[in-house]
Amino acid sequence: MGLIKHSEKLRTIAGIATVASLLLVFDVAFSAMAPAHLAFPLDERAPGEFPDAWIHGSKSAMDNDDPAVQVHAYNEHTYILRENKAINYEGAFMYLFFGNEVAMLIDQGSTSSPALFPLREVVDEIIDGWEERNGQEDIELIVANSHLHGDHYAAWNQFVDRPNTVMVGLTHEEVMAFWGIDSYPQQIVNFNLGGRELVVTGTPGHQGSELAIYDGWTDLLYTGDMFYRGRLYLEDWDAWVASIRKLRSFADQNPVVHLVNNHIEMTAKSGVDYPVGTTWQPSEPPMQMTLEMLDQAVEASFEIEEPGIYTYDDFLIYNQVPWSYTTDP
């Protein structure tokens, strides 16, 4: 006879069952209280909307009443931000993608000063609201960049002391290591943003570390500065040709609803751009682009043979034109 007497067997079994049951009840209760896991299915397109017009500066900076950063919710888990052109003529777009327990900010605008351009404050507010609506807390923020030009990371420093934040870095090597790209630019990698599947690949031409990012949940294809409604400044024509054709091929194999990017420099009039440095663009076309426009860029990649400025309906190609020639008289 051991510790357990015959008459105590039932009591012992009841004790074991009670402990196990209590733990199971707690487990189930905590699971029920835990926030629902967000799903980002790839087989159905998550809808989203663009604003009728973006903030686009003003005739006089003194008269500008717009916020420093325009926040637009494309959908509940996708935000597009725009820097006020009255603060910086680049009027850069930035993107905030949410997944479970994590968000990713792509690009940090063209102004460093938090007093002028409080990007960190704005992003924190968006994240707080998103956490509240989705029952998540203390989610991680990844601070990443489309490419390594100063007008895309000027406010990077605002995030370096932010808790629970991953700073991808501002060198080619750091960026590629983060995304897991060993063979730039050819490699196409998948990146899991908290259950939201992103596809990332190198698209040099405008800059040698540029990336295109495809979000299979929304079917948005983000092309950074290598393809947008404006002056496509290309430092490496051959690289850009390969990149734009790769994007076309990618779009053949994956559903793409819009191409999104970082700037608007064209007017609503076909083939006409605003002058470099414009801080008021009252007649802007939409930021998002279509696959037909991508086709036109691919056609251009076959037509253009020499360095120079080439005009198309929705973009201009500045093929290896020194900066000194790109400014307006």
Add this chain to the structure above:
Amino acid sequence: MKLKKVICGLFLLFTTSIAQAHLLNMTNLHLDTTNPDAVTLRVKIDLGQSLLSPQDYWRTVNMGSREQWVNIEPSVNKLLDGLGIFVNGVAVAANLETWSLVAASLEAIENPLSPQMAELTFNLNNLGLESSTALANASIELRIAEWLEVPWPALLRIDSASRQLPVSRLLTSSDRSSRSVPLSADSAIAGSSFAAKLAMEFQGWIPGLSWVAIGFQHIIPWGLDHIVFVLGLFFLSTRLSTLFYQVSCFTVAHSLSLGLATLGMVSVPASIVEPLIAASIILIAVDNLCSPVLSRWRFVVVTLFGLLHGLGFASALSELMLPAENFYTALLMFNLGVEAGQIAVLVLAFAAVGWLRSWTAYTELVARPATVTIAGVGTYWLLKRAIF
């Protein structure tokens, strides 16, 4: 309200012109310490929009190199005065080695939207360090003086031999220091706390220490099921020898299976191992309740369960990628860490209730309820792992 709007407007107007002027021509700083004998700082700067006037810069671009030096020397000296480079907190001197002045035209220099960048390379060969190892373990900081204006922001890149990746820092007109950047990746992880420094010292002394720590962590706090199992062994009887023999069997067995599994000689899926580990906890607890003394078959069972738990450790270890060059050392150290974790559990158990062992009611009021709880926890894990 109106006044506020006017002030904000003026502020925007003023700062807009600054932002435009300095947007495309931002400064690039590249500190390369990969070769301890040739540490360099390369500065790419829009000289004609900062330290020189466009006209002076254009004139200088078109001169021979000797005349160029005469023209740029004051600007270079100003730049050197304003760029503070500190190794381990001590300022080091830099000397201009080469320069390259490029400009398409005076018009291009005058236009802030068409940056004409000059490249200046400085050597920093007198760092005041005794060896290349000292440099690898050093920290470095770059500061731009408050009085020095360069086209902002300034992107600093630091390369070092002991880091796989460069480090980037962004300096702005209001944030002019890179702060101290450790040139060694290990130092970067350790930070500057006393405890972290102590750990790094030990790591240098015993290279596999980090694997010991990882092994320990796989018991405390991550190995809750292993902790419960060891407590099951602890509560069998009040005799220390009983505990010693069981723990010895368990240790030898899980070391063996961990080794075999890590070498790829044994492979059992976690979906099978994990429920079996839960079952082993129930069985050991039930055996405690049924048999107060150490029976011979208990050695066999504990050894078999040890083999099972070793497979569980191997599953966790497989995610960590043991280093190929020190595979066996790392495996041994990991195992030592696991043992240390087990011993820590037993020491804590003794400290908590061991001193009560001579109490007549110990079995009824301590060992038995604890064992019933262990069996209940094992049952919960078994249900969760096998069914849910």
